[in-house]
Amino acid sequence: MQKLTKQINDSNVEIRIEAVVKLKGRKQLSCIPMLLKAMGDVSWRVRKAAVDILFEDYSVEQYIEGLIQLLYIEDNAGARNSAIEALIRLKKKATVFLVDAFKTPNKDVRKFIIDVLGEQMDPRSLQLMLDALRDEDENVRATAVEHLGKRGEPSVVNALIEILESGDLWTSYPAADALGRIGNKKAIPHLLAALKNKPLREPVLKALGLLADPSTLVHIIPFMEDTSRNIQELALKTIEIFYHKGVSADLITGEIRKILGNKAMDILIAHAWSNKREVRISSILLLGLMKDEAAYGPLLDISHEEEFSEDVRNALVFIGRDNPASLLPLFDTDNTHRKRFIGEVAEKIASPVYYDVLEKMIFDEDGHVRSIAAIGISVLNDPRVIGKLVILLTDPYEDVQEAAVDALSNLKTYLDKPKLINMLKSENPLLRKNVIRLLGKINAVESVNDLGFALKDDNIKVRKAVIEALSVIRTNEAVKYLTYALTDENPDIRISSALCLGMIKGKNVVDSLIILASDPDNSVRVAAAKSLGMLGDNKAVKPLIELLKDKSGFVVATAIEALGIIDGNEAKGAIIGMLDSGDNEIKRTAIISLGSFRNVESTLIPFLRDNDWAARIAAVRVLGRMTGADVRTELEKLLDTEEDPTVLKAVEEILRV
Known part of the structure; x- marks a missing residue:
C-alpha cells in the first residue's frame, strides 16, 4: 500500500493512473482515502478512474462522507468538480446524505449541495430546497429559486409567491422568473401586483410573457408608454411572445388600439428604428399585426436594411393578405429596390389582383425585377402569361432565364409539350438550352429521344442542359443516353454525365465508368471514381485500386473514398496500404475512409499521435464512433498529451468531459 501511495503522488500521469487501477477489486476500506485523493488529481483520466472504482467496488455509505468533504477543498477545482459530478451521478442514492450535509456553516458547500440536488430532482429534497429559499446567503437562495423553477412543480408556487412579495430583490427577481417557467396561472395576480415595484418589472414582464394569459395584456400594454425606455422595449417583446404563444393577432391589436388609440402606430414606428435588433423585430411584427396601411412607408424604408428585410416582408404579407389591393399603389415606383421587394411580397400573398402589375414587371429594365415578377405571376396559376414567360427564356441574364424555367414549371398543367419539343429546333441556343431544362423539370418522359438527339448539339451549354434533364427523368432510355454522353469530346460533359449516372444509380453503367477511369483528364477520372463509389458495385474495386497509383492526388483521394463506400x-486492405502515403491529405482521407470498416481500431490508434494535427483529429473522430474499451483508453490518454486545441476539443466532445 505504501508503494501505491507513493505512485499515486508520482509526477508521471501514467504511473498515477496505473496505481489507481491497481486499487480496483481490492474492496478494502483502506483504499477509499487513496481513491478520494486521486479525485483531486490534475489528470481527468486519474479522477475518472478513481470515481469508477469507488462506484464499482464500494457501497455509497462507505465513501459518501469523503466525497462530500471534497466540496470543502477551496484550492482544487478539479476535486470539487469531480465530487459534484460523482454526487450527481449517484442520483437519488445521495439525497439523504446531502440533505444532512446541508447543515454546514460553509455557504459555498451549501450552494454546491443545492446545485446537486437541483440536478437530481428527487422529491425527498423538495423541502430542503424550499427551506433554502430563506438561507442567509443570497447565492444559496438564488440557486434554490433557479432550480425550483426548472422543476416546474406547482407545489413550490406558494413559496415562490411568498418570496416575490418579500421585498428581497435578490431572490424576488429569480422567483418571478421561476413562476413564469412553472406556468401556473395562480401566480398571475401576484405577478401583476409586483409590476408596481419598478425594480421587478423586468423579470415580471418576462414571466407574464411565458404565461401568455390574454387577460394580462391590459396590464402590459400601458408599459409601452413607460418613462423607462428599457421597460417600453420589454413590453413590446412580451407582447410579441404572446403572439408566438398562440394569442390571436386580432385580440392583441384590439387591446393595443383600445388602450393606446392613435398613439399606438407612432409608438411602434418609433421603436421600429431602435438600435436594438430584437426590439426592432418585435415592433415590425406588431406593425404587421396592426394591419394599418400607415405602416407601409416606414416598413418599406426599413426593408433596405438586409438584416430586417425578411421581418418587413412578413409584416407586409400579413397586412396585404387582409387587403391585397391596398398594396397596388406601392408598385407605382421608380425605385428598383422597392419594386423588387413589393414583387416578393406579392408572390407570397398570391392574389389575382396583382396579375396586371406583375405582367408589366416581366418586361422591366431590371433583371431582378423580371425574375421576381416571373415567379410571382406563375403562382397565380393563370395560363395567359405562358407566352410572355417563354420570351424570358432568351433573356440576356441567366438568373432571369432560370426564373422563367421555374415559373413555367409551376404552370406545367397548361404547357403544350409537343410545342416545347419543337422549340429544340430553334436556331437560338438560349431557347434550346432553357426549353431542355424545362422539359427535365416537368419530367417530360415523351421528350427523352429528342433530348438524346440534342446531345449532338454543337453548343456545350445545351448539351449540359440535356445531361441535367435526363438525370431528372431517369428512365432506362434516359440512362442509355447519359451513358452515350460519357464519350463526349468535352471533358465537362463527360464529368457531368458520370456524376449523374452515379447519383441516380444507373443500371448497367459500371463497365462504361470503368473505361472512363482511364480518361486522360484528371477531373474526369475523379468523377468516374466518385460515381463508381456511389454505385457500390464490387466490380469496381480492382479498377479503383488501380487508381490509387494515379499521378493526381485528387484522383487517389477520391478512389480511396469510393473504396470506403464499396x-x-x-x-479495406488497399486503403490501409495508403496510410503510409507521404501525402498528408491522402493519409487523412484513408483514415476517414476506414471508419466504415470493422476491426480497424488497432490500425488507426497509432495515428492519434501522428505528426500531422489533421491526421490526429481524423483518427480521433473515426475512433470516437467505435465502442471498444481500448479505444476509449487511448482517447483518454490523449487528454494528457495533446497540445493542439482543436484536437483536444474533439477528444473532449467525444468523451463528454
Missing part, C-alpha cells in the same frame, strides 16, 4: 476486405 466496403469489403480487398477495399
